Amino acid sequence: MNGKHIQKLGFEKRAIKLALDAANLREDAGAGRNDILEELQAVQNNPTGYLSGGVYAELAAELHEQQQATVSRQSAALRSIPLPYRVWGQDLIEPSAHDQMDVAMRLPVSRAGALMPDAHVGYGLPIGGVLATENAVIPYGVGVDIGCSMMLSVLPIAPGALSTDEARSLLMKHTRFGAGVGFEKRDRQDHEVLHESTWKDQPLLRHLYPKAAEQIGTSGSGNHFVEFGTLKLREADLDMEPGEYLAVLSHSGSRGFGAQVAGHFTALAQKLHPNLDRAAQKLAWLPMDTHEGEAYWQAMNLAGRYALANHDLIHRRLAHALNVRPTAQVSNSHNLAWKQIHKGRELIVHRKGATPAERGRLGLIPGSMADPGFVVRGRGEEGALNSASHGAGRQLGRKAAAKSLAKKDVQGYLQQRGITLIGGGIDEAPQAYKRIEEVIARQSDLVDIVAEFQPRVVRMDTGSEDI
Known part of the structure; x- marks a missing residue:
């Protein structure tokens, strides 16, 4: 028995050596050449039947991996035209966001989608994009800041009873912002999310746990904020009477933990689809029925819970400092994927900068550092995959804003609206x-x-150019 006999069967590369090694073991056991060749052909035709053990197990594993890679390459071909999708606020959305959504809707795993009125260009899926896939999750369809979310706490204090100076002092003492920033060890608070056994289920999660524990209860940079302001309740709702209330609103995410999870699993997804069209490389996906897909799903949901834990501690600190308990709270994630039944099929719905808006569900849609935000209740629109916008959405990129906006104009806008700003940069200006x-x-x-x-008193991280 030699390599030429095996090559004629169609074995390639490393499989030839593994097949020859197995054949030699079978020859040593007394098997004839024809019997061995028939056995090798059987392994080639059905490698999964030989994975459990035996002389052909290693060869079967190699053949199975080759087959999976072939299937992956074949399934990575994009559709020639995008699937149709609904758009809200067409007049507010730049063409490049449409272009990104079109690419997403050409993926072979895509089944439905929608574009929200705050949509603008992102990495892979546009911000404000909603994408439903079948048996596939796309790390960049969720985004880098996994679990980025909102929380509002209504406090039993009259809006005018908290002075600007006191609000400023509370935010300075009880919030932290910026990349890599955490509370000093003596001031760090515990949270039940840090005691979940999930952290021990993956080497990556075990590795990221210490940093996550250091940064618990803090916020990142960019458009993350914590602010005191006035909530105007139009009608009796939230178990409260109509009126004006003091409230705290925060926007934060999963910090460096979520970003590293996103990077790790995006690299795995791109490796799985090496021939994916260049325009769609940031939309590489993980099949949900693979180890990698299951691992990302677990890590993503942990990051979502961790992000909400950050909000929980922020609001808990401020309420405790004021010696009150919130009378109402509303929260929602807007960078996450959910399992959702759509037209009778279970799909994976990615909301990258989009608010869940199932019928009756409460959510939060903020404006800018000086403009109003809204508590909303979903209407369950199927064409939007039960979604709404996650905010106002950018009309100027960060570099364009820093280059084109004058500091005096931004300061004037804030002053007109009675906003006290701590931190913040021109790149986050209301304009x-x-x-x-x-x-x-x-x-x-x-x-x-x-x-x-x-909003009335707003704290953010320091920007590239302070306002």
Whole structure:
């Protein structure tokens, strides 16, 4: 028995050596050449039948991997034209965001999608994009800041009872912002999310746990914020009477933990689809029925819970400092994927900068550092995959905002609206965002407005150029 006999069967590369090694063992055991060749052909035709053990197990594993790679390459071909999808706020959305959504809707695993009125260009899926896939999860369809989310706490204090100076002092003492930043060890608080056994289930999660524990209860940079303001409740709701209330609103995510999870699993997905069209490389996916897909799903959901834990501690600190308990709280994630039944099929719905808006579900859609945000209740619009916008959405990129906006104009805008800003940069100026009132108006069939929040004292990370 030699390599030429095996090569004639169609074995390639490393499989030839493994087949020859197995054949030699069978010859040593007294098997004839024809019997061995028939056995090798049987392994080639059905490698999964030989994976459990025996002389052909290693060869079967190699053949199985080769077959899976072939299937992956074949399945990575994009559709020639994108599947149709609904758009809300067409007049507010730049063409390049449409281009990104079109690529996403050409993926072979895509089944449905929608574009929200705050949509703008992102990495892979546009911000404000909603994408439903079958048996596949796309790390960049969720985003780098996994679990990025909102939380509002209504406090039993009259809005005017908290002075600007006191609000500023509370935010300075009880919040932290910026890449790599955490509370000093003596001031760090515990949270039940840090005691989940999930952290021990993957080497990556075990590795990231110490940093996650250091940064618990803090916020990142960019558009993350914590702010005191006034909530105007239009009608009796949230178990409260109509009126004006002091409230805390925060926007934060999963910090460096989520970013490293996103990077790790995106690299795995891209390795799995090496021939994916260049335009779609940031949309490489992981099949849900693979070890990699299951591992990402577990890590993603942990990052989502961790992000909400950050909000929980932020609000807990501020309420404790004021010696009160919130009378109502609302929260939602807007960078996550969910299992959802759509037209009778279970799909994976990615919301990258989109708010879940199932019928009756409460959510939060903020404006900018100086413009109002809204508590909303979903209307369950199937065409939007039960989604709404996650905010106002950018109309100027960070570099464009820093280059084109004058500091005096931004300061004047804040002063007119009575906003006290701690930190913040020109790249996060209100003028860099679409008008939230226009964005809300374009989605009246997606959500109903429950209450309006007007910020008053805002804390953010320091930007590239301070305001």
